[in-house]
Amino acid sequence: MRNGLTGQGRSGEDQAFVRMSNLSKVYPNGTVALNDVNLDISEGEFISFVGPSGCGKSTIFKLITGLSGHTSGELSILGLTPKEARKANNTSFVFQDHTLLPWSTVIDNVMLPLSLRGDSRKESRKEAERVLEMVGLRDYTKALPRMLSGGMKMRVSIARALVSKPKLLLMDEPFAALDEITRQSLQDELLSIWQQDRSMTVLFVTHNVFEAVFLSSRVAVMTPRPGKISNIVPIDVPYPRGEDYRTTARFSELVGAVSKSLNH
Numbered sequence: 001m002r003n004g005l006t007g008q009g010r011s012g013e014d015q016a017f018v019r020m021s022n023l024s025k026v027y028p029n030g031t032v033a034l035n036d037v038n039l040d041i042s043e044g045e046f047i048s049f050v051g052p053s054g055c056g057k058s059t060i061f062k063l064i065t066g067l068s069g070h071t072s073g074e075l076s077i078l079g080l081t082p083k084e085a086r087k088a089n090n091t092s093f094v095f096q097d098h099t100l101l102p103w104s105t106v107i108d109n110v111m112l113p114l115s116l117r118g119d120s121r122k123e124s125r126k127e128a129e130r131v132l133e134m135v136g137l138r139d140y141t142k143a144l145p146r147m148l149s150g151g152m153k154m155r156v157s158i159a160r161a162l163v164s165k166p167k168l169l170l171m172d173e174p175f176a177a178l179d180e181i182t183r184q185s186l187q188d189e190l191l192s193i194w195q196q197d198r199s200m201t202v203l204f205v206t207h208n209v210f211e212a213v214f215l216s217s218r219v220a221v222m223t224p225r226p227g228k229i230s231n232i233v234p235i236d237v238p239y240p241r242g243e244d245y246r247t248t249a250r251f252s253e254l255v256g257a258v259s260k261s262l263n264h
């Protein structure tokens with residue numbers, strides 16, 4: 001894997017899963033949100049983006065999903081443009097706001113992506129039950145969102161993102177609104193789900209350095225606006241990682257290294 005920072009030495013043959021080369025974004029009002037971002041992400045990586053508010057973390061996601069176009073540079077997802085990748089339909093999202101349909105049951109919410117693409121109800125239901133089991137909500141299929149706690153709603157949201165078996169999962173501060181205990185248990189669950197089948201590539205935005213170091217194989221540290229990647233910290237602790245990892249000396253060292261990078 002290339003170090004992913006410089007973007008130099010591109011041969012075109014070593015295909016990254018996500019490739020950003022000199023990627024820049026200027027919004028129509030003149031705000032320079034990203035300036036020359038260079039990063040290669042390999043298939044099956046779990047990479048977090050940390051940085052000060054407004055440094056362009058969410059903008060990277062908007063560009064990857066094709067919701068917004070980049071101004072210059074290159075962005076490809078397995079060799080496809082963001083718009084082509086969107087049509088290929090193998091990307092899912094989880095946001096801080098769970099965005100569940102309030103009038104639909106848990107199972108209907110989770111089945112939604114499959115129903116929208118025309119899968120049979122029977123097959124969709126089976127898949128939805130499978131992912132609800134993974135997030136520990138198999139017994140809540142008939143509940144309405146308002147009956148659930150914040151953590152449970154987030155679990156439903158994660159289940160809905162996983163139901164279509166995405167190759168790429170984009171998570172934008174998914175646990176930011178949760179209390180610390182719920183947040184840590186969701187981090188444990190997310191990691192345990194991802195560790196079962198490491199083929200899914202996860203891009204995760206967070207303000208929380210502990211969360212980034214716990215989950216990720218690399219942490220991309222961004223500068224204040226206009227956003228650039230100032231450092232990539234490899235998290236050289238093998239998976240599977242369990243909750244004990246949080247109490248190790250290596251975990252503290254890595255949190256220190258990322259925090260130091262953020263303050264430079």
Ligand SMILES: Nc1ncnc2c1ncn2[C@@H]1O[C@H](COP(=O)(O)OP(=O)(O)OP(=O)(O)O)[C@@H](O)[C@H]1O
Nearest residue numbers: 027029031033052053054055056057058059060225
């Ligand atoms: N549609 C838009 N038009 C103009 N400026 C925008 C637009 N969207 C975002 N910005 C600006 O671009 C910069 C980067 O925004 P972005 O939301 O990507 O940052 P962020 O790092 O995700 O922030 P936060 O951590 O606060 O969520 C900010 O200064 C923001 O105000």
